[in-house]
Amino acid sequence: MASPSDNAPVVTIRRLAPSDSISELTQLLHRAYAKQVAMGLRPLAGRQDDATTKRRVFNGECHVAVRHDPGPDGRVKQVLVGSILFHEVEEAQGPPYFSKGGVASFSQFAVDPAAQGQGIGLRLLEVIEQRAREAGATELACTMAEPDTDLLNFYFRRGYRLIGHWQWPYTNYRSAILSKTLN
Ligand SMILES: CC(C)(COP(=O)(O)OP(=O)(O)OC[C@H]1O[C@@H](n2cnc3c(N)ncnc32)[C@H](O)[C@@H]1OP(=O)(O)O)[C@@H](O)C(=O)NCCC(=O)NCCS
Numbered sequence: 231m232a233s234p235s236d237n238a239p240v241v242t243i244r245r246l247a248p249s250d251s252i253s254e255l256t257q258l259l260h261r262a263y264a265k266q267v268a269m270g271l272r273p274l275a276g277r278q279d280d281a282t283t284k285r286r287v288f289n290g291e292c293h294v295a296v297r298h299d300p301g302p303d304g305r306v307k308q309v310l311v312g313s314i315l316f317h318e319v320e321e322a323q324g325p326p327y328f329s330k331g332g333v334a335s336f337s338q339f340a341v342d343p344a345a346q347g348q349g350i351g352l353r354l355l356e357v358i359e360q361r362a363r364e365a366g367a368t369e370l371a372c373t374m375a376e377p378d379t380d381l382l383n384f385y386f387r388r389g390y391r392l393i394g395h396w397q398w399p400y401t402n403y404r405s406a407i408l409s410k411t412l413n
Contacts, residue, residue, distance in 0.1 A: 239297045241311060241350055243357050246292035254310050255294070256283040262340035271375050272402045275338050286338060290318035293357050295341065295350045312341040314354040316361050325396045325407050327371060333409070334358075334367035355388065359412055368412055373398070373405040382406060 246255070256278065263276030274282070295312030315338040328335045336358045341351045362370045373396050374381055390408040397404055 239299065241295050241297050241345070241348075241353075243293055243295050243312075243353055246287055246294050246313075250294065250310065252280050252284045252287070255287070255313060256280050258310050258313065258342055259283065259338065259340050261343055264343070266375055266378055269377065270402075271377060272400075273375060274398075274400050275340065286315060286318060289320070290337070291316040291361065292338075293354060295345075295354060297345070310342075311345040312350045312354055314339045314358055316358050317365075322399050325371075325373065325394070327393055327407055327409070330369075332366070332368040333371055334362035334365055334369070335371045337372060339372070351384075352388075359410075363412055369409045370412055371407060371409040373407050375401070376404050376406040382408075385410075 259275040259278070263273045266273050267276045278286070292313060292315050294310050296308040297311045299307045299309055301307050314336055316336050317334060318337045320337075324335075327333060336355075339351070339354065341354070359370055371393065372385075372390075374385065376382065376395065385408050388410070390410045393407040393409045395404050396407050
């Protein structure tokens, strides 16, 4: 007997490929960060242009979640539904904590609102945690918009703790520096 999960779309995680559309990624980021924008916050990923997205993904290791949609011609179309950037080297000065030995970091973390709550974010985080371990890190850190308390609690439930605060020059809010010890 068929169960609802038989019809669930297949979502896989892989590295961003040259054939992926930077514009599609930018639009995904804008959709995901729209909630923070509606709160009056100005996250870079919520308003950056394609050139900025391109520069950022080349300054780190970008992983994407892709949904495999069967097309009418039998060919599968891949649609970007999530993204995370491992070890972005920012042009702006970052928190000194990110430069400490054994600390790896991630940024530009997003899942399409239509695909949230299905564990895709957790899967992206697990991929990055594994990359951090492979790189010899014992801590995985990020910064996030401190006023977004739902997001703060999302990280706390996943083992992250508050390290301190940081002010990025391109945002209008204080960021929390969070870190998780990798087992
Ligand atoms: C943060 C973000 C990436 C999380 O993505 P996500 O795919 O929704 O994350 P998950 O599905 O793994 O977890 C979300 C919730 O859904 C729940 N969930 C996970 N799998 C589920 C499933 N199969 N069915 C129902 N719920 C599920 C999780 O338990 C989790 O709930 P909890 O936080 O109460 O524990 C996403 O909310 C987002 O893009 N936010 C906007 C951008 C942003 O703020 N990014 C972070 C910047 S630092």
